[in-house]
Amino acid sequence: MAATTxxxxxxxxxxxxxxxxLAALLAAPMTWLVVVYLGSLAALFLTAFWTVDGxxxxxVRTFTLDxxxxxxxxxxxxxxxxxxxxxxxxxxxxxxxxxxxVAYFMARVARPRWQPLLxxxxxxxxxxxxxxxxxxxxxxxxxxxxxxxxxxxxxxxGGPGFGELGIIIxxxxxxxxxxxxxxxxxxIRLPNSMLDASADLGAKGWRTFRSVIIPMIFPSVVAGSxxxxxxxxxxxxxxxxxxxxxxxxxxxxxxxxxxNLPFAAAFATIPVVIVLMYxxxxxxxxxxxxx
Amino acid sequence: MTTSRGTKVAxxxxxxxAFAFVYVPLAVVLISSFNxxxxxxxxxxxxxxxxxxxAIDNEGVRNAIVTSVILGLVATAxxxxxxxxxxxxx
Numbered sequence: 068m069a070a071t072t073x074x075x076x077x078x079x080x081x082x083x084x085x086x087x088x089l090a091a092l093l094a095a096p097m098t099w100l101v102v103v104y105l106g107s108l109a110a111l112f113l114t115a116f117w118t119v120d121g122x123x124x125x126x127v128r129t130f131t132l133d134x135x136x137x138x139x140x141x142x143x144x145x146x147x148x149x150x151x152x153x154x155x156x157x158x159x160x161x162x163x164x165x166x167x168x169v170a171y172f173m174a175r176v177a178r179p180r181w182q183p184l185l186x187x188x189x190x191x192x193x194x195x196x197x198x199x200x201x202x203x204x205x206x207x208x209x210x211x212x213x214x215x216x217x218x219x220x221x222x223x224x225g226g227p228g229f230g231e232l233g234i235i236i237x238x239x240x241x242x243x244x245x246x247x248x249x250x251x252x253x254x255i256r257l258p259n260s261m262l263d264a265s266a267d268l269g270a271k272g273w274r275t276f277r278s279v280i281i282p283m284i285f286p287s288v289v290a291g292s293x294x295x296x297x298x299x300x301x302x303x304x305x306x307x308x309x310x311x312x313x314x315x316x317x318x319x320x321x322x323x324x325x326x327n328l329p330f331a332a333a334f335a336t337i338p339v340v341i342v343l344m345y346x347x348x349x350x351x352x353x354x355x356x357x358x
Numbered sequence: 359m360t361t362s363r364g365t366k367v368a369x370x371x372x373x374x375x376a377f378a379f380v381y382v383p384l385a386v387v388l389i390s391s392f393n394x395x396x397x398x399x400x401x402x403x404x405x406x407x408x409x410x411x412x413a414i415d416n417e418g419v420r421n422a423i424v425t426s427v428i429l430g431l432v433a434t435a436x437x438x439x440x441x442x443x444x445x446x447x448x
Contacts, residue, residue, distance in 0.1 A: 168373065169373050188380070192384065200384075206386050206387070213400060
């Protein structure tokens with residue numbers, strides 16, 4: 068026994084220097100995170116406080132709050148901001164209303180051997196190009212000869228056409244899988260024993276749903292809403308293709324970033340701040356552990 | 359499991375509608391690719407494979423596919439390198 072403890076096993080350099088091993092492991096991801104990701108966000112934030120030469124559109128590096136003042140005092144910009152926020156909230160709610168029953172069906176009603184197929188069917192559209200899906204909705208929504216208008220015309224109805232409703236439908240379509248998957252995972256994790264206990268204590272289906280299922284899957288729902296909300300908030304291509312005359316936050320950024328980069332940066336800071344505020348609010352729900 | 363039969367039927371119908379919502383627009387794209395007309399109008403004006411022929415004959419399209427495949431492979435390789443390291447170092 069004494070002989071073995073006198074000669075401890077010899078490890079490599081990393082084994083003898085745990086801190087060096089940790090540093091080597093962390094170096095690449097930390098460089099990526101700090102320099103590329105946080106660095107570009109910091110550059111965005113810094114640029115928002117600069118201004119441009121009115122004649123040449125060259126960026127002038129003097130500190131000013133004018134960009135933010137312009138964003139918050141121009142009615143058209145405020146309107147765009149509120150509209151974008153409204154669209155993002157609406158998309159999140161519609162995704163939620165669609166995703167909860169579908170996820171419940173997938174996790175608890177469908178036969179277990181069908182589950183992988185159903186998950187694959189939800190995942191497959193993510194493989195299709197974003198632009199193909201948006202143009203698919205352009206073909207669906209076109210007022211005169213779109214698929215929806217064609218389908219509804221025998222009933223004397225028109226389609227939703229291009230505009231806010233079209234944007235909401237298209238964004239719901241694009242982000243629905245991001246809501247279904249976490250909610251599905253939440254339903255899969257829900258222990259049957261809890262539902263049995265609820266039934267044993269005399270709760271009917273609706274009462275069990277309200278008092279047991281909803282609190283248990285709430286973090287998953289919030290996790291999904293982070294995706295649907297933040298992805299909708301930053302989107303601008305959908306508004307260009309199916310929005311008609313309606314513009315969103317990202318369109319204002321896109322219209323300005325060549326001629327007035329600091330103003331575009333100030334405008335682009337707003338969704339980042341809104342998403343950070345949203346993350347701060349939902350952090351307490353435990354949703355961030357469910358992503 | 360306490361889900362009643364009626365609830366199960368209702369959920370199944372809802373799920374079928376939701377899956378239709380997911381797949382109908384993709385089907386519209388696929389059907390439109392065989393459209394004989396030259397606008398994205400519904401209903402299609404007859405069957406034709408001219409758009410598929412034009413896409414395959416177009417050198418820009420072929421180059422774009424090759425570029426996409428290369429980018430996808432490189433991005434996957436980078437993500438495979440950094441992702442496990444980031445997960446390991448927590």
